[in-house]
Amino acid sequence: MNMSEIPHDPGVDNTRALLQEGYTFIARRCERYDSDIFSTRLLLGTAYCVRGEEAARMFYEPGRFTRRGAMPPTTQRLLQDQDSVQTLDGDAHRQRKRMFMELMNEGQMQRLAQAAEAQWHAALARWQNEDEIVLLDAARELLCRSACAWADVPLSASEARLRTREFGAMLDGAGSFGAQAARGLWLRRQTERWMQDVIQQIRDGELQPEAGAPAAVIAEHRDLDDELLALETAAVELINILRPIVAVARFVTYCALALHEYPQARAQLQFGGEHARHRFVQEVRRFYPFFPFIGGRVLTPFEWRGHEFKQGDWVLLDLYGTNHDARIWHEPQAFRPERFIGSDGNAWNFIPQGGGNVHVGHRCPGEAVTRVLMDVAVRMLTTAMSYDVPWQNLQVDVTQLPAAPAERMRMRNIKARNPG
Numbered sequence: 001m002n003m004s005e006i007p008h009d010p011g012v013d014n015t016r017a018l019l020q021e022g023y024t025f026i027a028r029r030c031e032r033y034d035s036d037i038f039s040t041r042l043l044l045g046t047a048y049c050v051r052g053e054e055a056a057r058m059f060y061e062p063g064r065f066t067r068r069g070a071m072p073p074t075t076q077r078l079l080q081d082q083d084s085v086q087t088l089d090g091d092a093h094r095q096r097k098r099m100f101m102e103l104m105n106e107g108q109m110q111r112l113a114q115a116a117e118a119q120w121h122a123a124l125a126r127w128q129n130e131d132e133i134v135l136l137d138a139a140r141e142l143l144c145r146s147a148c149a150w151a152d153v154p155l156s157a158s159e160a161r162l163r164t165r166e167f168g169a170m171l172d173g174a175g176s177f178g179a180q181a182a183r184g185l186w187l188r189r190q191t192e193r194w195m196q197d198v199i200q201q202i203r204d205g206e207l208q209p210e211a212g213a214p215a216a217v218i219a220e221h222r223d224l225d226d227e228l229l230a231l232e233t234a235a236v237e238l239i240n241i242l243r244p245i246v247a248v249a250r251f252v253t254y255c256a257l258a259l260h261e262y263p264q265a266r267a268q269l270q271f272g273g274e275h276a277r278h279r280f281v282q283e284v285r286r287f288y289p290f291f292p293f294i295g296g297r298v299l300t301p302f303e304w305r306g307h308e309f310k311q312g313d314w315v316l317l318d319l320y321g322t323n324h325d326a327r328i329w330h331e332p333q334a335f336r337p338e339r340f341i342g343s344d345g346n347a348w349n350f351i352p353q354g355g356g357n358v359h360v361g362h363r364c365p366g367e368a369v370t371r372v373l374m375d376v377a378v379r380m381l382t383t384a385m386s387y388d389v390p391w392q393n394l395q396v397d398v399t400q401l402p403a404a405p406a407e408r409m410r411m412r413n414i415k416a417r418n419p420g
Contacts, residue, residue: 006048006307007033009040018042019176022399023292026051027321037305042316043072048309049293051318052325056348058304059317060356063089065296070314074181078174078188079243089299092224096237099221103214103241104368108150113372115149116142120380127414132390135256136408139249140164143373147245151238152209152216153198166191167246175292175401188239195235203228214241244366250402251370252377253409254288255281257396259381260389262335269382274375279337281374282344285352286323287335288396289403293318294354319351320398388413 009029011017018025026049029038036052050059059065066089071079123142127133144164148155155163166187173184201207202219209216218238221229229237258280259266265283269276298313309315324332328349330339348355353367393406 006305007035007038009033009038009049011041013041013044015042019401020399022397022401023289023320023403024398025049026293026316026318027324030318030321037307042314045314047295048307048313048315049318050315051321053322053328053346053349055317056322056351056355059294059296059315060348060354061302062356064298064300064302065315066299067296070295070297072177074177074185075174078170078181078184095224096221099217099237100241100366103217104366108212108214109368109372112146112150112369113376116146116373116376117380119143119146119149120376120384121416124380124385124414124416127411128416130414132410132412133414134408134410136249136253136404137168139252139377140168140246143246143249143252144242146373147242150214150245151241152213153238153242154207163191163194164246167243170243171247171402191239192232192235195238196231199231199234199238214238245369245373248370248373250290250404251284251288251374253405254284254396255374255378256381256409256411257394257405258284258287258335259378261394265335265337266382268337269378276337277375277378278371279340280378281371282340282350283335283337284374285370286329286350289320289398290352291319291354292401293320317351317355319354322349322351325349384417386413386415386417387411 007029021028029040029049030036030051036055037048037050039046039048041047068089119142122145123138127138141160141164144167145155145160147153148163169184169187170191171184173181198207198215199219202209202215207215209219215238218229218234218241221234221237223229228234259269265280269280272279293316295314295316298309298311298315301308301310303309322328326332328345344350353370388411390410390412392410394409395406396403397406
């Protein structure tokens with residue numbers, strides 16, 4: 001296939017269509033053109049959109065792509081910012097990535113699970129006194145508290161809502177332009193000042209986090225030149241540990257939604273134990289919309305499907321569409337945790353948070369964090385509390401970036417269950 005044979009999506013610029021169609025933008029066109037690759041115009045530039053397992057293998061070939069310049073500037077600023085691990089390549093990326101992977105070991109995940117469970121119990125004590133909670137918002141605060149407790153970042157009770165609002169604004173603004181994105185950028189500056197102050201206090205000895213805690217590891221990390229990270233960069237990376245944990249609130253909300261809409265799945269959890277929770281969590285991650293796609297800029301020219309990709313070419317890999325590809329998943333629009341019995345797919349066909357080798361590529365290092373927090377959430381939702389779900393609009397509109405249930409999952413009559 002040469003350049004002229006790659007289907008081209010007509011239009012001077014299709015950014016508006018992407019914003020209107022959201023998670024379905026790439027997959028709909030792949031179906032329309034009967035092709036796993038097409039070109040289009042986005043943000044006044046040419047983009048090559050791809051989907052499927054073979055496309056993921058192409059995209060996650062180590063050293064092939066850089067994340068620099070691969071997202072709109074506002075999205076980049078809200079979710080990663082300059083000089084973060086995702087913007088690095090080569091030895092600098094591997095050095096910084098090792099720091100993050102050290103924070104994902106089994107001991108750290110146990111500490112995170114304990115912190116999250118403690119915050120769930122504390123939240124239940126508060127929620128029992130409220131007429132109603134909105135789970136997506138309440139879970140964000142719960143997870144903000146959990147993240148700071150795990151990272152050993154001081155967070156007072158009065159400060160928790162403020163910081164949750166800041167992290168939430170970053171997440172909500174990342175898929176938009178205009179006022180919502182501007183609000184996210186404005187609030188992010190407050191978060192950065194907070195994180196810079198935390199890092200500086202650690203370096204000055206005024207704060208003494210537990211050895212091995214994420215705040216200490218990042219504050220003390222040295223780059224390839226054996227220099228401490230710049231204060232601004234260390235603050236960005238600490239944000240990049242905390243913000244994704246708050247983002248898991250959407251997956252927590254989807255867990256509650258699935259328990260409500262698929263009672264047979266809830267029944268399977270009653271007797272299936274840890275393995276049943278694992279299957280349920282994986283299907284929630286596959287089924288519901290989280291990241292729509294991920295972008296890269298070509299570093300090293302290569303050929304794929306007969307097309308010569310040149311340095312700087314912009315490629316978008318469809319994550320949501322690959323997780324709903326009928327060639328990979330039987331009846332992909334059905335919610336079936338049992339599809340994960342005996343297999344979790346592979347690093348290129350099950351890609352809710354990206355694909356490839358997490359140790360050497362740009363795959364999100366926080367998938368272990370996501371699974372741990374979702375496992376705790378499912379356990380708490382099914383064994384530690386009772387609640388009512390009032391009538392509401394629970395539709396998940398996949399044209400919205402980011403997507404969530406329309407009313408963000410309202411709950412009433414919350415009660416903590418006795419351990420016995």
